[in-house]
Amino acid sequence: MRALRMVALRLGIAGLALLCALLALEIVVRVAGEESADGQFSFAGRDLQPYALPLQRFAEQISEYEDHIDAVTLIYSEGLGWEFRPNSSRHDGAFSINAAGLRAQREYPLAPPADALRIALFGDSFTAGDDVADDLVWSHLLELTLNQAGLRAEALNFGVSAYGMDQAYLRWRRDGAAYAPDIVVFGLQAENLDRNVNVFRQLLHPLGPPFSKPRFVLNGATLELVNSPAIPPAGLLDIFESFESHPLAVHEAHYRSREYARQWWAGSRLAGFVHEALSKGSEDAQADYGLESERGRLSAAIVEAFATDARQRGSAFIVVFLPHQEHLSRWHYTGDVPYRSLLEYFSQRYHYLSFADQLNAQHLDESFWGPTLHYGAELNRALAEFVAGEVLSCVESGACPLPRLEDPSVIYAASSR
Numbered sequence: 085m086r087a088l089r090m091v092a093l094r095l096g097i098a099g100l101a102l103l104c105a106l107l108a109l110e111i112v113v114r115v116a117g118e119e120s121a122d123g124q125f126s127f128a129g130r131d132l133q134p135y136a137l138p139l140q141r142f143a144e145q146i147s148e149y150e151d152h153i154d155a156v157t158l159i160y161s162e163g164l165g166w167e168f169r170p171n172s173s174r175h176d177g178a179f180s181i182n183a184a185g186l187r188a189q190r191e192y193p194l195a196p197p198a199d200a201l202r203i204a205l206f207g208d209s210f211t212a213g214d215d216v217a218d219d220l221v222w223s224h225l226l227e228l229t230l231n232q233a234g235l236r237a238e239a240l241n242f243g244v245s246a247y248g249m250d251q252a253y254l255r256w257r258r259d260g261a262a263y264a265p266d267i268v269v270f271g272l273q274a275e276n277l278d279r280n281v282n283v284f285r286q287l288l289h290p291l292g293p294p295f296s297k298p299r300f301v302l303n304g305a306t307l308e309l310v311n312s313p314a315i316p317p318a319g320l321l322d323i324f325e326s327f328e329s330h331p332l333a334v335h336e337a338h339y340r341s342r343e344y345a346r347q348w349w350a351g352s353r354l355a356g357f358v359h360e361a362l363s364k365g366s367e368d369a370q371a372d373y374g375l376e377s378e379r380g381r382l383s384a385a386i387v388e389a390f391a392t393d394a395r396q397r398g399s400a401f402i403v404v405f406l407p408h409q410e411h412l413s414r415w416h417y418t419g420d421v422p423y424r425s426l427l428e429y430f431s432q433r434y435h436y437l438s439f440a441d442q443l444n445a446q447h448l449d450e451s452f453w454g455p456t457l458h459y460g461a462e463l464n465r466a467l468a469e470f471v472a473g474e475v476l477s478c479v480e481s482g483a484c485p486l487p488r489l490e491d492p493s494v495i496y497a498a499s500s501r
Contacts, residue, residue, distance in 0.1 A: 114353050125353065132353065137324050142286055145294045146317050157181065158244075158293050162313035163258055164251050165285075165297030167244055178217035184259070187212050187221065187241040196264050199494045200236040201479065201486070203227075204260050204399075206252040206390075207271025208279075210406040211243030213464060215454020220461045225468035226475075233476055234497040243271060246292070248279030249383055250300050253390040261397055266486050267475065268394045270387070272405045272430070274423050277379045280386065281337035283311050284320070288338045294320055300386060301335060302378075307385055310335050337378070373422040380426050391434060400484035403430050404471060407440040409448065409457050416445050435483070442470050 117127035124136040149156065157174045161167040168181045182188045196202035205211050205223050213221030223241035230237040242260050244251070252270065260268070282288045285295045298312040311332055315323065323330050333339060374380050391401040405427060407415060414421050421427075430436050447463065454460050459467065478484035479492070486492045 143321055149294055149317055160316050164254055165314045166295045180218050189218050194262050201495045202265045203239045203267045204265035205241050205269045207243045208247040208273050209245040210273050211271035215458035216461055216464050220464055222464040222468040226472050229468055229472040236495050249276045249386045250280050253386055265399050267400045269402050272403050274411050277383055280382050283332050283336045375425050398487045402435045405438045415440050
C-alpha cells in the first residue's frame, strides 16, 4: 500500500508540474500574442482560431480604391469582376493598355486582316506579362518571331492580372470572340485552380484591390454563374460584416465557417496555437486538386467550355502551361505537384504545350524573374520562341485549320513560300 501511495504521489506531482507548465505557456501565449481591432488573436506570426475577418483593413482598402478611382489601372467590371482601364498604362508607362483594354501599344480592328494570322492570348498576369516592358512581353515577341519566320501574324493580348480560368473564358465570350482569331492560346497557370473557386478577392489574397468576381458552379455537368453581375467594391463591406449569412458564402472556398466559429477548445490560446501548428499542411493536396475535387472538376469544365466555344467559332485552341517559380521548383526537384493529374488530363484532351518542359533548374535563379516573380525578359523571349515554333508547325501541318482564310498561303511572305 505504501508503494502505491508513493506512485500516486509522484503521479500527482507530475500532473501538477505539467499543469503548471501548461498554465505558464498559456500565460506566455496570451501576453506575447496580439489582438487586432477586429478581434483576431495572433501569436508567433500565426492567426489563431476562431478567425475574424479583418473588417478594418478591408474598409481601408475599399476607401483607398474609391479615393483613387480615377488613377487606378484595374477597375471594377460587372461581367468580369475587374479589368484593365482602357487607354491607361502601368509601371511608369512601360505597360500599355489600349482603348479595348488589351495590353498593346496599338489598336486592333474587330475584323482580322485578310493576309495575316490572328492569335488571341487569354489568361492572367503571366499572359499579360507583368514585370516586363511592352517590347519584352511574350505576346509582342511572339508576333515578331512569327513575322521574322515569314508568317504574317498579330498577337492580341487579352491577359489580365489575377484572373482565374473563369474570367479568361468570360473575357473570351465578352470581348475576344468578336475579334475572330484564327488561334486562341490559353495561358494556364496553376494558381488559377484556387481562383476558380474564389468569389471575394480579399479572402484569397488579403492585399490588393478590393474586388469580387463571378465564378462558375457545377450543376451536374452544367456551368452556372454566381455573383454575376459582380458586386462592386462599395457593396463589399456590408457583406463582410455579416458574411456567414450571405448567400455567396457557400460558394467561397477560401472561407470555412468552422474556422470562424468558436470551438470548445478555443478558450485556451495555447490550445489554439497547437491546433493551428498541427492543422496547417495536414490536408491532402492531391485530393484538393485532383480530377475528382471541386477545383479539378470545375477547371476541366471551364477549359472544355472555352475550347468548345472557340472551335465552334472557327478558332484553333491551344493550352500553354505557364509554371510560376514555386511550382517550377517542385516540378524539377520532386516531380510532386498536386495538380499533376489535371495537367495530364489537359495534355491528353487538347493541343497542349508545357513551358515547364522547356525549363530546367538554372531557370529558378532570380535573374530570370521579375520583381513580383513573373517571367523576366529572358523567360518571355523563350516562351515566345516556344509558342511560335508550335504555331508554325501547327499551321504548316494543317493541325490548326484556318477556315477564315480561303487561301492560307496569303499569310506567308513571298520569300518564305
